[in-house]
Amino acid sequence: MKLLLRLLIAYAANLAALAAAGTFVPGVTVDFAPAHLAVTAGILTLLTLVLLPILSFFTKPFIILSLGLRVLALNAVLLLILDSVSTWVTIGGLQPLAYATLITTGAHALTRILSPR
Secondary structure (H helix, E strand, C coil): CHHHHHHHHHHHHHHHHHHHHHHHCCCEEECCCHHHHHHHHHHHHHHHHHHHHHHHHHHHHHHHHHCCCHHHHHHHHHHHHHHHHCCCEEECCHHHHHHHHHHHHHHHHHHHHHCCC
16 A cells, blocks of 8 residues: 555656656656656656666666765656657757756655655
8 A cells, every 4th residue: 555655655756757858848848638747657656666777777886976866866757768768858968957857856755755665
């Protein structure tokens, strides 16, 4: 039950982050059709739940060197993967990627705070 709740919270946070990035960040284009947004948020949630722990494991030694900025870099990588996998999200440059990364990192932090342990 806790796993399902965590999954739903992560999905809702990713959905909100994608909507916020598509609305407020110039250079980030998100298809706001309900089905497309739902599928895109699902893809980002799967990337976050499957790929992020693997990437985190292999980059753990760099956490001390980067003083926690590694999380931002990993979220940027996830957004770049989402951009390449999904046709409904387009990130047009480094500055939009940086702003979208800050939004999704905030959403992931909120997910960690709200999720039951």
